[in-house]
Amino acid sequence: MFEKKVTDEQKRQMVKEAKKENKKAKKVKGEDSKALSILKTLVIPAVFAAIVVCVLFVAIEKNTAQEELKTTVVCMKEDVKANTYVKAEDIDKYFTTASVEMTAVPVTAIKSIGELSKDGFYIESTMSKAQMVLADDLAVKNEAMDKYRNGYEITSLKAESFVGGVNGSLRKGDIVDVYAVDPATEMLVLMADNVYIEEVYDNSGNKIVEDSEIGTAFTVYVTESEVEKINRAICYGGVQMYLKTE
8 A cells, every 4th residue: 555645735735625624623712711701790690699688688677577566656856754744845855666576566656846835734643754655644633733823932841851751752843742840739730732833952051862862841822912921930840841743
C-alpha cells in the first residue's frame, strides 16, 4: 500500500481549519460564560429581593395581627389630684390617648377624647400619669365641689396631727367635714361640711410632697356663708377633720 502524501497546501488548510474550530469553541465558551454572568447578575439579586420581600411581608402581617389585638384608650398626661375640675379648653392639658392590648382594657374604659364632656367635669379620684381613664373616674356633677362654682375664698387653719391620724394624712384634693371644740360645752361641733383641701403643709410651713409626711396646716376653700364658721373654728381650736370617702 502507498501512503497518501499531504501537500503543503493541504497542511496549511488543515491548520487554518483547526484555528477556526478553536476560535469557534472559544467564542461559544465566551458566550456561555457571558450568559452565566448575566444570569448571576439578574437572578441572584432577584432571589435576594424575593427573600427580603417575604421577610417584610411576614413582619407586616405579624405587626398587623398585633395591632388588631390593640385598641385606643384615654389616659392621663400628668398626675392629677382628686376633685380637679376640667373645663373644655383644659382637656388637652390633662388627657391623651394610647394604644394598649385589648385584654387589658375594662369595659368602662374611655376610648377617645371625643367622649369627654365639653361642658366641664370633675376628676373624682387622684390619677397618676399614664393611668387609664375609666368612666367612674369622671363626674359631671360633684355635690361637694359644685358649691364653689359661684365663688369661694381661700384660708388656712391648723389641726392637731399625729402619725396614723386622719388630719396628718390628708392631702390636696381631699374633701372633709371640719369640727372644732366648742369651749362652752367642750364638745366637737360641726363647723363646715364638704370643705375642699387646696394644699397641705408641715410644722415648718413646707408643702407636703411625700405620703409619709404629716400635715399640720391646711389651705382650704370656703364659700361666703362658711367664712364665719371657719373663723370660729380657728378661734375655738382643737380642729378635727373627717375625711369624706364618698
